[in-house]
Amino acid sequence: MRIVRSSHIGLCFGVKRAIRVAMEHRSRHTGPMYSLGPLLHNPQEVRRLEKAGIIVRDELEKCADGPTLVRTHGITRQQLEKARTLGIELVDAVCPRVEVVRRHMEEYGRRGYLVVLAGDAGHPEVIALRSYAKGPVVVVSRPDQLPERFEKTPVVVLSQTTKDVATFDAIVMACRQRCDEVEQVRTICSDAVRRQADGARLARNSDMVIVIGGRNSANTTRLAEICRRIQPRTHHIEDPAELKALDFRGVETIGLASGASTPDWLVDDVERQLRLAIG
Ligand code: SF4
Incomplete structure (x- = not known):
């Protein structure tokens, strides 16, 4: 059985940049630090960032005592004005x-x-x-x-x-x-376009596609839908443990793809576990 990775897999440029901004700021700041909403739509990576001291908050009022990351999606104009009123230091990690x-x-x-x-x-x-x-x-x-x-x-x-x-x-x-x-003005991100095109190509050339990413990640869900339209044996998984439930009978080639907010270490972990599962 062959495993073929999509050529656009793992974190996109914008999310990588946001994590880098977060970690650089974290290393310079000793007190509490927040992210207004999860920095990315991936529960495992959000937990890793929380262990590093980047706490997810849903409301600006709860971020008053520490710098607060603005995630890749940005924040509303009203939130921006409120942060200024509350004197909150915002750390810009919005994707360019x-x-x-x-x-x-x-x-x-x-x-x-x-x-x-x-x-x-x-x-x-x-x-x-x-x-x-x-x-x-x-x-x-x-x-x-x-x-x-x-x-x-x-x-x-x-x-x-x-x-x-x-x-x-x-x-x-x-x-x-x-x-x-x-x-x-087709303001679709080139990463998303390439990921979708690669996912479709992978689906055409595989007997099964595994799309890795958070269930709350809209771009991962969309990628899985695109692959599933071509290859019905497409599975959207969030965690390597979900591989146990898959039936690999009749499968020669497995395509591996991921959403833009799936960390590279998780992709590697899934591939490792997949190799063990298929023997
Ligand atoms: S997928 Fe979103 S966050 Fe990633 S590079 Fe594109 S626009 Fe930026």
Whole structure:
């Protein structure tokens, strides 16, 4: 049995950078230190960071006595203002690619555009981005969620960084059916695009795909969905112990992929345990 790794596996650039910022700050600061929400969507890595003294807090009021990390997704404008009012020191670990979307959001709003943001309305990145809008914003995850008519034109379509390309393109096309003045800026992160393309390639060439990542990680879930559409024997696992439940009968090639917030040490651990499981 062969194990083939996706060529884009383990942490993405933005999450690696956020962990580096966190650990550098931790090494310089002796008192309590916080992260506003988990720094990444991976429970094992969050526990590792907690052991290093980076405590997850959901509310700014509970971060008053220590520097507080702003994770890759960013925070809302209201949270930023509140932190200033409370005198909280914020440590910026926002992914530069998310910052690009925020700048487009502000700029197009200022220029009088209606922004269609292709993304999941409940995702922290989308909630944060939306709060910086300078004009009307419509958030849709699928084309059929678009309104019949836009209240305002021109329109620009932007995307959550981890949106899949096919759905984004379908949303742009549906906007063009509703109005003539539509621009698009495909602000999908290149890491997400490559990961999805590699995942699909892996699924086509494997008898089973194992996608490693937190169950609360939207990009891991999306990657697993993309792989499963091609290879139904796709399993999204969070922990190596879950390998025990898998049936490897008839499998010659196993593809290994991961979400952007899955640490490299966990990928190595899964591969090690997988080799033991298949003998
Ligand atoms: S997936 Fe892309 S946008 Fe998101 S944190 Fe990673 S590098 Fe940044």
